[in-house]
Each structure stands twice: as C-alpha cells, then as structure tokens.
Amino acid sequence: MSIEAAFILPHPPLIIPDIGRGEERKIPASVDAYKEVMDKIRFIKPDTIVLISSHCSIYSDYIHIASGDFYEGTMSRFNAGHLKIKATYDKAFVSALEEKAKKEKIRAGTLGSEPRDMDHGSFIPLYFLNEVYKDFKLVRMGISFLPFDEHESLGRVIARVSKELGRKTVIIASGDLSHKLKASGPYGYAKEGEEFDDKLIEGIEKGDLSIFTSFDPIWVEKAAECGLRTFIIMKGALEGLEVTSKVLSYEKTFGVGYGVASFMVKGDKEND
Numbered sequence: 001m002s003i004e005a006a007f008i009l010p011h012p013p014l015i016i017p018d019i020g021r022g023e024e025r026k027i028p029a030s031v032d033a034y035k036e037v038m039d040k041i042r043f044i045k046p047d048t049i050v051l052i053s054s055h056c057s058i059y060s061d062y063i064h065i066a067s068g069d070f071y072e073g074t075m076s077r078f079n080a081g082h083l084k085i086k087a088t089y090d091k092a093f094v095s096a097l098e099e100k101a102k103k104e105k106i107r108a109g110t111l112g113s114e115p116r117d118m119d120h121g122s123f124i125p126l127y128f129l130n131e132v133y134k135d136f137k138l139v140r141m142g143i144s145f146l147p148f149d150e151h152e153s154l155g156r157v158i159a160r161v162s163k164e165l166g167r168k169t170v171i172i173a174s175g176d177l178s179h180k181l182k183a184s185g186p187y188g189y190a191k192e193g194e195e196f197d198d199k200l201i202e203g204i205e206k207g208d209l210s211i212f213t214s215f216d217p218i219w220v221e222k223a224a225e226c227g228l229r230t231f232i233i234m235k236g237a238l239e240g241l242e243v244t245s246k247v248l249s250y251e252k253t254f255g256v257g258y259g260v261a262s263f264m265v266k267g268d269k270e271n272d
Contacts, residue, residue: 002168003170004168004265006172007037007040008175008259008260008263009037010227011120016124026253027254033249038128046136046167047169048093048138048139048169049169049171050139051140054176054229057142058145059142060146061144063151066139070088070138071089071138073117077117077118083123087138090139100157106153106157108141125174126138147217151229156239158237159236159241173227174230178257179224181193181194185254185255187256189255190223192223201247201259204261212231212232241266242266242267242270247260
C-alpha cells in the first residue's frame with residue numbers, strides 16, 4: 001500500500017493562536033479536528049506528505065508543482081513573521097511525478113514560480129504537523145483552472161508514483177469550502193454557498209467521493225469556494241482504494257466553511 005490516508009484541512013490563519021489572539025476559540029471543533037488529524041499522521045509515520053494547496057501558484061492552464069530543495073515560509077503577511085516553517089522536498093517524487101504527468105499529457109510540472117510567503121494554505125497544515133511529526137519529505141503543488149478531470153488524472157499519477165517509489169504517503173488537500181455563508185461574513189451570502197457545503201459534507205459522510213466531481217463548474221463559482229480542485233486531485237489519488245471517510249468537523253462561524261475530513265485507506269478495492 002502506498003497511499004495510507006488523505007485529509008481535507010481548511011487554512012484560516014486565525015487558527016494559529018499567535019494570529020487568532022483568541023479568535024481561534026470561536027472555532028473549537030476545527031481546532032480539535034486539526035489536532036486529531038495531526039495525531040493520525042504521527043501514528044502513520046509517512047515517508048512523504050503530498051500537500052495540495054489552493055494558495056500555491058495558480059495558473060489558468062497549468063498545475064504548478066513546487067521544486068527545489070525545501071519549502072520555507074513565514075506568516076509575515078499576517079503580521080506574524082516570527083512563525084517559520086521549513087520542510088525538505090522529496091525531489092525524487094517530484095521528478096517522477098513531473099515525468100509521468102508529461103507522458104500522460106497532463107499539464108502539470110515545475111515550471112513557473114511563486115511569491116515568497118504567499119501560500120498559507122501550505123504553511124498552516126505544516127505548522128501544526130511540525131508540532132508532532134517532522135520525519136517526512138514534502139511534495140507541494142497548487143491547482144489551476146484546467147478541467148476537473150485533468151486534476152483527477154494528476155491524482156492518479158500521484159498514487160502511481162508513490163507506489164513505484166515505495167513511499168508511505170499521506171495526502172493533505174488544503175482548502176476552505178464556501179466563502180459566502182453569512183451576510184455578515186467577509187464575502188456576503190449566496191444560497192449556492194450553503195448548498196455547496198451541504199452537498200459536499202453529506203457526500204463525504206456517505207463515503208461518496210464522486211461528490212467532488214459532480215458539481216457544475218459555473219455553478220461552483222457562485223459558491224466562492226477555494227478547495228474543490230485540491231479535493232479532486234485527492235480523489236484521483238484514492239481511486240481504486242477501499243477508503244473509510246469521515247467528517248471530523250464543520251464550522252461556518254465567520255461566514256467561511258471550514259471542513260476537516262479524514263479518508264483512511266484500508267487496502268485495494270476488490271475487483272468486481
């Protein structure tokens with residue numbers, strides 16, 4: 001088995017106490033679920049973390065995979081430059097992933113760049129993970145405006161590379177749900193936002209991963225979400241595996257949907 005588990009995690013900066021300064025106490029279920037996920041990862045002891053972030057560099061027609069020796073970031077954008085993260089990249093995994101994506105004609109790879117300290121979607125999960133587990137290498141990537149199926153195909157390649165390299169791998173899909181859940185929220189209210197979150201959470205609770213690719217892309221734009229494409233890449237990586245899915249928490253205190261979910265792999269699906 002190569003993919004051991006996958007997790008959906010939100011990335012509100014205020015969940016970090018040094019930034020939230022007490023506001024994190026307004027999302028207690030999210031805080032507790034975050035810690036539960038980190039404990040699960042610590043127990044698994046993965047070789048590689050594949051982190052898919054909706055705030056890594058985004059291109060309209062290309063999925064960026066970070067390259068180099070390591071990821072290093074701070075939360076200086078949120079007046080917390082003293083918070084720092086450093087993680088070593090799994091260069092062999094990145095190289096194999098880029099090569100196989102090219103062969104599959106998936107528009108993904110290490111071309112492009114990203115501004116420093118812009119990806120809090122990666123920083124926040126790694127911040128909490130580093131508190132309990134550091135013995136891993138990182139693969140980090142973004143999303144694009146390419147069709148859903150191309151994101152899903154990249155997920156399948158991730159699973160294949162993980163298996164071929166013999167990596168014990170955990171996937172983190174970092175993304176929030178709708179940003180339009182309350183009139184008083186930062187983005188206002190749209191009924192599509194509430195409908196999107198309800199359908200997605202219900203699908204996860206039922207163990208129906210097809211929910212991620214069931215939405216009309218134009219309709220989804222009205223929901224103002226930022227995580228769906230990260231979830232779709234994750235879905236592709238879990239294809240063919242027997243998975244137990246569970247919603248660990250869901251909150252919308254600030255008008256943005258924060259969902260935490262786990263997808264624990266039990267083994268390969270039996271052939272029908």
